[in-house]
Amino acid sequence: MRVAIIHDWLTVNAGAEKVLKQMLLLYPQAEIFTLVDFLPEEDRSFLGSHKVHTSFIQKLPRAHKSYRNYLPLMPLAIEQFDLSGFDLVLSSSYAVAKGVLTGPDQVHVCYCHSPIRYAWDLQPQYLRESGLDRGLKSAIARIILSYIRMWDVRTANGVDHFIANSTFIARRIRKVYGRESVVIPPPVDIPEALPAVARKDYYVTASRLVPYKRIDLIIEAFNRMPDRKLIVIGSGPMLEQMRQLAKPNVSVLGYQPQEVLEKHLAEARAFVFAAEEDFGIAPVEAQAFGTPVIAFGKGGILDSVIEGETGTFFAEQTAKSIRAAVVEFEQTSMEWDHEKISRHALEFHPETFRRKLAEKIKSALQHK
Known part of the structure; x- marks a missing residue:
């Protein structure tokens, strides 16, 4: 054939x-x-x-x-x-x-x-x-x-x-x-096993820095939460604009090698995602490392994140909605099962x- x-x-x-x-x-x-x-x-x-x-x-x-x-x-x-x-x-x-x-x-x-x-x-x-x-x-x-x-x-x-x-x-x-x-x-690249790293007290997002990814909203949300840290990984035409937008608690790292990206995904408290994507590979990569996702609840993300099990959704594509979702994420009494989140990613x-x-x-x- x-x-x-x-x-x-x-x-x-x-x-x-x-x-x-x-x-x-x-x-x-x-x-x-x-x-x-x-x-x-x-x-x-x-x-x-x-x-x-x-x-x-x-x-x-x-x-x-x-x-x-x-x-x-x-x-x-x-x-x-x-x-x-x-x-x-x-x-x-x-x-x-x-x-x-x-x-x-x-x-x-x-x-x-x-x-x-x-x-x-x-x-x-x-x-x-x-x-x-x-x-x-x-x-x-x-x-x-x-x-x-x-x-x-x-x-x-x-x-x-x-x-x-x-x-x-x-x-x-x-x-x-x-x-x-x-x-x-x-298909999403899945690690063989969860790396033996300790969770740290920061949030992460990773994306090409273009308008529809709405990284600006995530940065604005964390700008208004100076006691919380955000790490932004990715390059693109909006890189300098995002660096200028970020307050001291937000680190815009630009492009990073795969091993650096994976280290941050594995250590982060949660992965934040604000785009309305056709599918969205980055949130699945985060889940593969056992990291829960805080995401805008529209588009392909509804196929890859299970509400309350592997992540949580916010309803509006605004900095205010993201900020409220992060606060709610921290206040919930549930314990995230990182191994269960990682197993879910195997579906992809x-x-x-x-x-x-x-x-x-x-x-x-x-x-x-």
Whole structure:
């Protein structure tokens, strides 16, 4: 069986690339098709010897730094791949990967991280944060996003089976495409055993520092609680802004090696999470180290955190709500079972992901 794996773009080794890695382990002979491949050499080991095909966008001016600016060309680019020689097409899609062209004798299974967020329900936020909420550029952007939405719905018909990464995304798939999906949570790296470290009296959050992660709200909440310590790990375009926002009790460390991140996750009193995510890998990583999570109770987090057992939720995406949740977390008389929290995270082990994905694909091939 010849297998083609479609990935939106290879530029960083992040959550979607963890999914791609597991797909490649399932299908060692698969070929990869992606719009652009600018993945740094030090992050490429998981690709092994797999052949990587790129689109014409790879060779366009400034594509290395500004490939997202070619969004209007991405539907055309993804449709140019010739997949006629493959039996199984497996797409890992959060933008346009699912839009590849397949024939009636091919099986196309799409692992959907989300329908294109900034073209659907997050369009107002995307336009606002990009400075495109008014004027001529805004009008042009809205026309392009309208075209993307129409293309996105049309190409959903080319997918035989959808897999969602959370029940939140399954609802979005149903609403946008009118299609049902099965839920298979993404793989999360789980430590072999809980490290022998002592819990310390600080809170931690870890994330790429971009607007929708709402790290600013977490910092603001702890700014108003000067007797509590917060450690922020992660880099991104808002790093300096977050450092300027932080009061002395908040340490913004920027990027840290994996072993440093894991040490903080294992020692922290709790992990704080304020984003509305499609799934949210970082909270699961925290739970893998037995650390309870204090999170905004919307989105994919509802699939990974069990209220009162592995964490607790706050209802509003505000600094006030976060502050109240931290105070309530400290005042509760319950003892958190760190080993139980860690065992819960095993549900998201990479081996579990591969097994569930293989079962779904086997079923899809049998019923084509």
